[in-house]
Amino acid sequence: MRTVIVGGGRIGKFLAKELDDYIIIERERVRAENLSRSIGDHHVIIGDGAEPEVLERAGTRQADALLAITNNDRTNLKVALAAKNMGVPKVIARCNDPSFIEVMHLEGVDNVICPTQIASRMIHSTLFHDVEEVASIHVTKGSMLDGTRLGEIRSLASTRVLGVIRKRDILKPDPDLAVKAGDEVLLCSVGGISPELKQLMAQETNGLLPFSEMLVVLLDNAQIETVGDESLYLSAHLGKIPVDVHCPAEEMPPRLKDLAQIWGVPVDHSVITSFQANDLAYLQYRKMTKGTVVALAPGEVVERGLFRKCELGKLLGLETARVLICRRRIPYTKILAVFDGSEESMDLTELALKIAIHTGSSLHVLDISEMEGAVPDLEHLKRLGKSRNVEVKELYVEGNPTLDLVALVTGGGYDLLAIRWSCQNVRRDILRKVVKDSQLSVLLVR
Amino acid sequence: MDEYVSLLIVTALAFITPLLFSKTRVPVVVGEILVGLGVGLLSFIVFEITGVRVIESGVTVEVLAGIGFIFLMFLSGLEIDFGKLERGGMRTLVTALVMLAITLGLTYGLISLVDSLIGFDIDPFYMALILSTTSVAVVLSIVREMHISRTVPGQQIMVAALVADIVTMIIIAAYTINIQVTQSQNFFFGLEAVLIVVLIVVFFYLTFKLGSLAMWKYPEVLQKFFKLDDPHELGVRGSLAIIFVFVALSTVIQSEALAVLGAFLAGAVISLLFQEGAMLGKKLFGVGYGFLVPIFFINIGISFDFEAIFSPTVLLIPILFVIAAISKVLPAALFLRSGSIKQDVATGVLLTGGLTLMIAAAQIGVSLDIISNTERGMIILLAVIFSAIMPVLFKYLYRKEEA
Numbered sequence: 001m002r003t004v005i006v007g008g009g010r011i012g013k014f015l016a017k018e019l020d021d022y023i024i025i026e027r028e029r030v031r032a033e034n035l036s037r038s039i040g041d042h043h044v045i046i047g048d049g050a051e052p053e054v055l056e057r058a059g060t061r062q063a064d065a066l067l068a069i070t071n072n073d074r075t076n077l078k079v080a081l082a083a084k085n086m087g088v089p090k091v092i093a094r095c096n097d098p099s100f101i102e103v104m105h106l107e108g109v110d111n112v113i114c115p116t117q118i119a120s121r122m123i124h125s126t127l128f129h130d131v132e133e134v135a136s137i138h139v140t141k142g143s144m145l146d147g148t149r150l151g152e153i154r155s156l157a158s159t160r161v162l163g164v165i166r167k168r169d170i171l172k173p174d175p176d177l178a179v180k181a182g183d184e185v186l187l188c189s190v191g192g193i194s195p196e197l198k199q200l201m202a203q204e205t206n207g208l209l210p211f212s213e214m215l216v217v218l219l220d221n222a223q224i225e226t227v228g229d230e231s232l233y234l235s236a237h238l239g240k241i242p243v244d245v246h247c248p249a250e251e252m253p254p255r256l257k258d259l260a261q262i263w264g265v266p267v268d269h270s271v272i273t274s275f276q277a278n279d280l281a282y283l284q285y286r287k288m289t290k291g292t293v294v295a296l297a298p299g300e301v302v303e304r305g306l307f308r309k310c311e312l313g314k315l316l317g318l319e320t321a322r323v324l325i326c327r328r329r330i331p332y333t334k335i336l337a338v339f340d341g342s343e344e345s346m347d348l349t350e351l352a353l354k355i356a357i358h359t360g361s362s363l364h365v366l367d368i369s370e371m372e373g374a375v376p377d378l379e380h381l382k383r384l385g386k387s388r389n390v391e392v393k394e395l396y397v398e399g400n401p402t403l404d405l406v407a408l409v410t411g412g413g414y415d416l417l418a419i420r421w422s423c424q425n426v427r428r429d430i431l432r433k434v435v436k437d438s439q440l441s442v443l444l445v446r
Numbered sequence: 447m448d449e450y451v452s453l454l455i456v457t458a459l460a461f462i463t464p465l466l467f468s469k470t471r472v473p474v475v476v477g478e479i480l481v482g483l484g485v486g487l488l489s490f491i492v493f494e495i496t497g498v499r500v501i502e503s504g505v506t507v508e509v510l511a512g513i514g515f516i517f518l519m520f521l522s523g524l525e526i527d528f529g530k531l532e533r534g535g536m537r538t539l540v541t542a543l544v545m546l547a548i549t550l551g552l553t554y555g556l557i558s559l560v561d562s563l564i565g566f567d568i569d570p571f572y573m574a575l576i577l578s579t580t581s582v583a584v585v586l587s588i589v590r591e592m593h594i595s596r597t598v599p600g601q602q603i604m605v606a607a608l609v610a611d612i613v614t615m616i617i618i619a620a621y622t623i624n625i626q627v628t629q630s631q632n633f634f635f636g637l638e639a640v641l642i643v644v645l646i647v648v649f650f651y652l653t654f655k656l657g658s659l660a661m662w663k664y665p666e667v668l669q670k671f672f673k674l675d676d677p678h679e680l681g682v683r684g685s686l687a688i689i690f691v692f693v694a695l696s697t698v699i700q701s702e703a704l705a706v707l708g709a710f711l712a713g714a715v716i717s718l719l720f721q722e723g724a725m726l727g728k729k730l731f732g733v734g735y736g737f738l739v740p741i742f743f744i745n746i747g748i749s750f751d752f753e754a755i756f757s758p759t760v761l762l763i764p765i766l767f768v769i770a771a772i773s774k775v776l777p778a779a780l781f782l783r784s785g786s787i788k789q790d791v792a793t794g795v796l797l798t799g800g801l802t803l804m805i806a807a808a809q810i811g812v813s814l815d816i817i818s819n820t821e822r823g824m825i826i827l828l829a830v831i832f833s834a835i836m837p838v839l840f841k842y843l844y845r846k847e848e849a
Binding site for chain 1: 668
């Protein structure tokens, strides 16, 4: 049986192993070349399966079946219809979005497969009769579950694992499968959620803490209200993480002491001179880990040099640096994160989401990457936000990324902006101005 | 021939060319020149046999080609990604400048040597400038296509191309204005030239500063310029106005080089202001590459002086090809130090020869009598050869090294 497969992703590759006479059409050259290496050149065509001439080239007219299984529902629909017109006896289309299934049927595609729907039916059938509660745990980076095998999770939670949602795929609950950050583990238990499962979920919430300590560096004591208040507020909401205050004052300012007491935040104080505070080696000496956030006042951003290399830039040269420029915009109600398509900005968006979860604010993500279509990793953050009652809204660039960012920063009513210091697609000098002159607090990573 | 008929021929050719060359690896702009050359050759043969000129580019086509040329330079400026220059850092920038200086010196030395041996009557410095150019558009598209734009060698290639583009453009303008001033022997013309250059620089600076201020103060107003559904196409209108302010300033002293630089600066200031202004860029590229620029390139082919092929000047092509290749590959091999000499050589190969700037410089050279019409023809052919061969050679060398 000759089969044409449009879309050389994981499913396509998996199917290929089950078939004898088949050809895979893949649009992305790198992926196609990888496929060619693993299954052979004669089984792969590089091209857009939505183009009739590519389908012709793949011999679709002579095929017994065609599977349209790309990540894009519209492409799958287009391919399926083209194949039907070419007289292929069996045409199957993959539909990722359940609400699009009806559209596919209306357009004339008879066989539509929706992985999400299948998973939910599987869960329902498994739950039938004996199961009362279904829980899901989002695995976060560095959390206890990150890297744990499903078998261990099952024994830890004394519960049954139904499956794992990874990006858009549903994985079978293989005991040896190790879950990783971004995964959603579906669990069910008979007779209510077990105490073990409850404990596991609580531990995962702790895993959602964005920082493990706050390092407040002040050049002059007058800024204590700006930086101190915001740092303590954050600590109070982030599981009372320790706050380490470094300022020129001999004693910790009384206001800070009082606030720390009210919020029950552990605060430590040490005296530093302005010179020391300015000295980046001092911060490096502090051996910042990824869990440390350095809280600074806006006035501490120093600019100089040909490309206006500033002290902040140097500090952010450290891979581990997370810097919060405080403007005392507390309590946080609206957070804006900027996603530029890089891995670092994805981590930062996750960090912003964790802050939103703990402070009860909403999160808007401005997508300035040039990627087409929805970014799968952002989808998982949306799911995580939804499960924690945080509204995660994606904003798209309408024309110019820099302008859209400035418009949101100056008129969007946000309290915190999370952005990369070397953010792609935004004018560098404008980004510096946003950090230096805007009215909101800014969380920066490299 | 009726104006509209010649316009019809050119626009029809502009429509057909991308279809003809879609299956080949030849860049479409090169295809446009080749198609123009084909039609021009046909017309030349018919003229030689019958004495009748069947195809002529009329006034309308000439005017549109002229605007196309200005627009092309504007789009070249628009393609300058200043973010890349900055992200590359000082080291990459200095390396690119040193490489360009050595290329210029080497080209100048080799051309002078050949000139003294064979006796070509060419201005060695101007020819060195022409050969030191790089085609940013070709380089960027190849780097993107090979997915190396975010790698260190990729960054270096792009910065080297951008630097070569900007610096040679400025030197060409300065050199030709100097020639104009010397030729005029008029003190006031010299003063006027200096004044206009200062005015252009001031206008560039003011546009950038005011634009930046407006971006910060009134982002919502400026956002309208970039929206896809803006019925008045404010962004396109504003950009056109900026182009012609620069160009009009330049024409005060009748300097084509300055007009070209002006259009280039207009593109550069918009790129500097609105880096990654994808939507506006797309619209402007639509206007340029959809209508005006193809007319310019096809017209170059049609108005090519075919008699030049039968003159000894044709010997210039292989000689200049070798000189340009040596002068680009050697500095790249010496200074890039990516860890692989073959990769460095490949970079030098890709940086060899600019398409648009070579043609622009040739055009300006003819208008100032620095180079002859025949030499211009040779430079155009050389530009076509560079653009067709070098990217393919680069891919071969680079991939081979990666494998």
